[in-house]
Amino acid sequence: MALRTVSALKRRLGGAGLGLLRSGQISSAAGRSGAGRARAGRGRGVAWTRPRLGEEQLGPTCPVGPTWESVSRPSSTDRKCLGRAGNFLPCAAQHRLEKTPSYIDYPATARRSFSNHRVIVDMDQSLGVATIKIKNPPVNSLSLELLTEFLIGWEKLENDKSCKGVILTSNYPKIFSAGLDILEMCGKNAAHYTEYWKAVQELWLKLYMSNMVVIAAINGSSPAGGCLLALTSDYRVMADNPKYTIGLNETLLGIVAPFWFKDNLVNTIGNRASEQALQLGLLFSPAEALKIGLVDQLVPEDKVQSTALSVMSQWLKIPDHARQLTKTMMRKPTADLLLKQREADIDNFVRFISRDGIQKSLHMYLKALKERKE
Numbered sequence: 001m002a003l004r005t006v007s008a009l010k011r012r013l014g015g016a017g018l019g020l021l022r023s024g025q026i027s028s029a030a031g032r033s034g035a036g037r038a039r040a041g042r043g044r045g046v047a048w049t050r051p052r053l054g055e056e057q058l059g060p061t062c063p064v065g066p067t068w069e070s071v072s073r074p075s076s077t078d079r080k081c082l083g084r085a086g087n088f089l090p091c092a093a094q095h096r097l098e099k100t101p102s103y104i105d106y107p108a109t110a111r112r113s114f115s116n117h118r119v120i121v122d123m124d125q126s127l128g129v130a131t132i133k134i135k136n137p138p139v140n141s142l143s144l145e146l147l148t149e150f151l152i153g154w155e156k157l158e159n160d161k162s163c164k165g166v167i168l169t170s171n172y173p174k175i176f177s178a179g180l181d182i183l184e185m186c187g188k189n190a191a192h193y194t195e196y197w198k199a200v201q202e203l204w205l206k207l208y209m210s211n212m213v214v215i216a217a218i219n220g221s222s223p224a225g226g227c228l229l230a231l232t233s234d235y236r237v238m239a240d241n242p243k244y245t246i247g248l249n250e251t252l253l254g255i256v257a258p259f260w261f262k263d264n265l266v267n268t269i270g271n272r273a274s275e276q277a278l279q280l281g282l283l284f285s286p287a288e289a290l291k292i293g294l295v296d297q298l299v300p301e302d303k304v305q306s307t308a309l310s311v312m313s314q315w316l317k318i319p320d321h322a323r324q325l326t327k328t329m330m331r332k333p334t335a336d337l338l339l340k341q342r343e344a345d346i347d348n349f350v351r352f353i354s355r356d357g358i359q360k361s362l363h364m365y366l367k368a369l370k371e372r373k374e
């Protein structure tokens with residue numbers, strides 16, 4: 001049965017639909033290691049397989065392709081899969097991808113767009129590059145629904161062998177992402193915080209360890225989780241507008257950036273700069289961010305997308321296997337640290353965020369945001 005809303009999807013995925021990854025399997029985290037990709041090509045995501053030679057003319061094609069709405073109710077197999085001890089793969093979503101009919105092959109030169117409520121994906125088949133635009137108004141906060149939809153879209157791209165690179169950007173110039181959705185961390189119960197944190201971990205692991213080239217086209221402010229999202233990429237192009245800021249400002253909310261946020265930052269700007277940035281919750285202007293290496297390039301606002309695309313074409317000229325292995329070599333130790341203690345990290349988060357003092361700080365921060373507006 002077709003799903004009409006994402007909340008329905010979430011309900012049907014039973015919250016666990018996002019899942020995590022099999023602990024210790026970094027290739028699963030990447031979702032697309034050499035072996036992972038080969039498996040994916042054979043078994044999963046048939047809707048996104050590139051047509052085999054000659055099929056462009058012969059095979060039936062579908063110009064539109066699957067929508068998120070094609071995702072259906074979890075079967076008993078899904079539920080078993082979700083319940084399997086230690087299995088953190090997004091099985092329910094995966095099963096849905098498997099069920100998608102194979103007739104949705106498309107011409108190799110086609111440009112394909114599809115969107116759900118909160119994510120727009122535009123895939124240029126001829127370049128092998130997809131652009132993901134986040135559209136979660138008003139500020140692109142990383143709500144559970146957005147994360148769910150994002151991860152399903154990401155999985156599709158990972159399973160599409162023709163997709164070599166992804167540009168991450170915002171559908172709303174001025175705000176790349178306001179970071180984690182504070183409302184998801186306020187006044188909810190432990191089960192909700194657990195589900196939310198799993199989704200945040202999952203997003204980071206998938207993006208940070210992706211074998212695709214990931215370029216962030218930062219077309220607006222990018223605090224906290226928004227900055228983390230940008231940090232998962234291989235290269236960051238930011239709009240040169242002094243009104244925008246980027247940084248891990250968690251301490252300003254009275255909360256602490258988890259160790260893997262910190263590790264990702266340290267790997268990018270070094271230990272001393274990270275120590276200062278994290279303790280003070282610094283939000284950097286684009287010029288400051290460039291200076292410390294938090295972003296790689298500043299360009300005028302209207303050149304962010306085109307620059308990201310031209311950088312992408314440079315990166316895609318490097319032999320893929322060599323680049324991927326190098327990326328894995330550089331990032332695996334950091335991702336492994338989280339994979340080894342994912343459950344403990346969830347417990348820490350849930351305990352921390354449930355504290356009265358932390359809840360009070362978050363409420364006060366939200367209130368201050370509203371008052372600033374008035």
Ligand SMILES: CCC/C=C/C(=O)SCCNC(=O)CCNC(=O)[C@H](O)C(C)(C)COP(=O)([O-])OP(=O)([O-])OC[C@H]1O[C@@H](n2cnc3c(N)ncnc32)[C@H](O)[C@@H]1OP(=O)([O-])[O-]
Nearest residue numbers: 139141178179180181182183221223224225256369370373
């Ligand atoms: C251990 C955990 C680690 C945590 C990591 C994180 O990422 S923590 C996250 C740390 N993130 C931050 O510290 C970023 C805080 N946000 C900002 O600094 C600004 O909103 C902005 C610069 C992103 C956009 O400025 P702008 O002038 O264009 O927009 P505006 O300010 O007028 O807001 C419009 C509406 O959105 C609301 N809202 C905003 N953010 C969030 C949110 N994250 N969530 C939910 N809601 C949020 C805001 O309350 C207001 O609601 P209202 O009154 O309409 O009901």
